[in-house]
Amino acid sequence: MWEYSEKVKDYFFNPNNSGTMEDASGVGDVGALSCGDALRLMIKVDEPSQTITDAKFQTFGCGSAIASSSALTELIIGKTIEEALVLTNQDIADFLGGLPPEKMHCSVMGYEALHAAVANYRGETWVDDHEEGALICKCFGIDEGMIERTIRGNNLTSIEEITNYTKAGGGCSTCAESLETILDRVNTDMVADGSIQQEEAFSLTAYVRPNKKKIVNLDEKPKGPLTTLQKIRLIEETIEAIRPSLQRDGGDCELVDVDGNRVMVKLIGACVGCHLSGATIDGVQARLVEAVGVPLIVVPVTQYH
Amino acid sequence: MTPVYLDNNATTRTDPAVVAAMLPYFTEQFGNASSMHAFGAEVGSALNKARKQLQALIGAEFDHEIVYTSGGTESDNAAILSALETQVGRDEIITSAVEHPAILTLVAHLEKSRGIKVHIIGVDARGHIDMEAYRKALGPKTAIVSIMWANNETGTIFPVEQLAELAHEAGALFHTDAVQAVGKIAINLAESEIDMLSLSGHKLHGPKGIGALYVRKGTRFRSLIRGGHQERGRRGGTENAPGIVGLGAAAELALAFMDDENSRVAALRDRLEKGLLQRIGSSFVTGDPDNRLPNTANIAFEYIEGEAILLLMNRDGIAASSGSACTSGSLEPSHVLRAMNVPYTAAHGAIRFSFSRENGDADVDHVLEAMPPIIEKLREMSPFWRERDVRTEVFNPTYA
Secondary structure, three states: OOOOOHHHHHHHHOOOOEOOOOOOOEEEEEEEHHHOEEEEEEEEEEOOOOEEEEEEEEEEOOHHHHHHHHHHHHHHOOOEHHHHHOOOHHHHHHHOOOOOHHHHHHHHHHHHHHHHHHHHHOOOOOOOOOOOOOEEEOOOOEEHHHHHHHHHHHOOOOHHHHHHHHOOOOOOOOOHHHHHHHHHHHHHHHHHOOOOOOOOOOOOOOOOOOOOOOOOOHHHOOOOOOOHHHHHHHHHHHHHHHHHHHHHOOEEEEEEEEEOOEEEEEEEEOOOOOOOHHHHHHHHHHHHHHHHOOOOEEEEOOOOO | OOOEEOEOOOOOOOOHHHHHHHOHHHHOOOOOOOOOOHHHHHHHHHHHHHHHHHHHHHOOOOHHHEEEEOOHHHHHHHHHHHHHHHOOOOOEEEEEOOOOHHHHHHHHHHHHHHOOEEEEEOEOOOOOEOHHHHHHHOOOOEEEEEOOOEOOOOOEEOOHHHHHHHHHHOOOEEEEEOOOOEOOEOOOHHHOOOOEEEEEHHHHOOOOOOEEEEEOOOOOOOOOOOOOOHHHHOOOOOOOHHHHHHHHHHHHHHHHOHHHHHHHHHHHHHHHHHHHHHHOOOEEEOOOOOOEOOOEEEEEEOOOOHHHHHHHHHHOOEEOEEOOOOOOOOOOOOHHHHHOOOOHHHHOOEEEEEOOOOOOHHHHHHHHHHHHHHHHHHHHHOHHHHOHHHOOOOOOOOOO
C-alpha cells in the first residue's frame, strides 16, 4: 500500500474541477493508455489579461494521478499564463504534501499537461522530450537515453556520479543493477572511441571498481584530536560544500549549532517536507563523519534555539 | 462496517486453529529437532506429523519427498537451480509467459548471468499454454520445464500432468509452481509424473515464511541452502518448527474443506461475477471461466485504472487486488493479462477477487452494492470513457 498524504487522499476522493469544458481556449493531452496514465487538461484564458480563468481535467490513472490533476487545476486558476508556466512538478507535489517517490511521475504528467494546453492555446505543438528507451529509475522517471547522454556528456565512470548528475538510483535503488549494466556498456564504447582511458572506465568484471575519491595524504591529517573550534570549522566547510547540490534541487541546508557530537542543521526550501529529506540528512551525516573522522549525529531542527 | 477480504490469492488469514497448534512450539516444545534429548525428540516427531499431513494434501507416495523451505519463492529457486546442476549437458529452461516473478525473474537472471537458454511459452486469450510451441521447445538440451499449476491472477489451470509426461519424453525434469493450487483443488502427485512441486503455507490459511518443495523419490537433487544435515541434507538450517507445525495443521484443514472450497466457495465466486457483469457494462472476465480455480474471479473494468478502483473499494471496506501497473510501481500492467493480449484499456482496470472458506453471502452482497458507483465515478473522470466508441484496438471481448 502506498503511503499517501491525507491531502492526496482527500484530492483523490473529492477532486475539484473534474469534468469537461465546452469552450476551452486550450486543451493538453499527455500520457498514454499503455503507461496507465493519461490526462486531458482544458483551460479557459481571458485574452486581454492572459489569465487562466477556469480549468478542468479528465484523468485515467491511479489515485495520485487524479489528485495531481486536481491540484494542478487549483494551482493555475487565477494565474496568468506566464505565472502558471513557472510552476514545476515539485510545486504540484508540494501542494499535495508530497508524493511517494515512485509516484512523482504523476506530478510530471500535470506539469506536461499544462505546457501542452498552453501550446495548444498559442497554436503551437508541444513535444515531450523524454520517453527514450526503457525507463530505468522509476522513482525519478529517468530513462536509458537520458542516463546514456549524461554519462557521455560528463565522462562519468561511477554509479555515485550517475546518481549525482541525474538522480537515477537515488530513491529505492532497485535499478542499481541496470545502472551498472548501462555504465559498463557506455564506458566500454567510450574507451573504444578514445573519450576515456581504459583504467578510468567502470567495468562489471573488474575486481576493484575505479574510485574517483580524492587520495588523502595521510601526512596532512591534523595530529591528535581536533579542538572544538577546528571541528566546527571543518563541519562548516563540509556543509558549505554540500549546499550547491541541494540548491540545484531547490533546497538548501544551514548549520544551526554543534553540541558535542550532535550537529543541528536546518533544511530549507524544497527539502522541507520532502519525502526524501531523511535520505538527505543521512547523506549529510555520512559526509560529515567522513570529513571530521569522528562519529556525528545530524539532527534536523525547524527553528533556531 | 465489517471489512470484506477478497484477496486470498495474495495471502490468507492464518486459521486460529493453526495458530493454536503452533503456539506450544515457541515456549514449551522449543527444542532443536537435531538434539539428543527429549526436547529435541518431541519437536522431531512434530515435524514428521506435519510431513504426513502435507503428504495427504498433495497425494505424495512418501512423506520424505517433502522438503520444508521458507516459502514458494525459495522452493521455485531450489527446484530450477538444482535441475541445472543435476541435468549434466542440458542448459535450457522452458517456462510460460504467465509465471510468477519467482520464476520469471530467476530465469531472466540465469539467461543473463550464465547464458542459459530460456524458452518462454506464450498463452492464448484465455490463458492456455501454446501446446505446439511447448512441444517444439522441448529437446535434448532441456534441463527443466517449470509451468505453474494455476495462475495467481486469473486462476486458469494448466494441464501439468500432461505437460510433465511430454517433458519426460524429452528427458527433461518437470517442476510446477503450485502455490495457488495446493489446498484449493485436489492434487494427487503419486499418480502423476511431476518431479518437483512448490507450495506455500500462507496461501492456505497457514503462517507466512514457511513452504515446501516436493521432490519425487529418485529425482536427483542439489541443495540450494547448504549447511546442516536437516531435511536429509536437502535444506540446511534449523527447522522452523512452529511454522512447520502450522503448515501441517493448515494442510489438514485444507483437505477437510476441499469440498466446501469447490462447491460453496465456487458458488459465491460465480454469484459475484455474474452480478458484477450484469450491473456494470464494458466489463468482462479474463482467463478461462470453465477451467480455473474455484475461488478466483478476475474482472476487467474498461477505461479506468485499477489502483484508483482499489482505493475507492478500500474506503468501502473491500480488499481485492489489481493487475494495474500503478499498484506495483512499474508502468507496465500485469504481464499475465498482456500475455493474454488483453488490451491496455482493460488490463489496467482488471480487479482480482479471490475468495476463501472464510467468505460468505454477506460479502458478495456488499461488493455487488458498492462496485457500480465506484466504477461510474471513475469513468466519469476518464478521458477514454467518453471516447470509447472510437477506440482503435482490435479486440472484441465477450460481455456476459
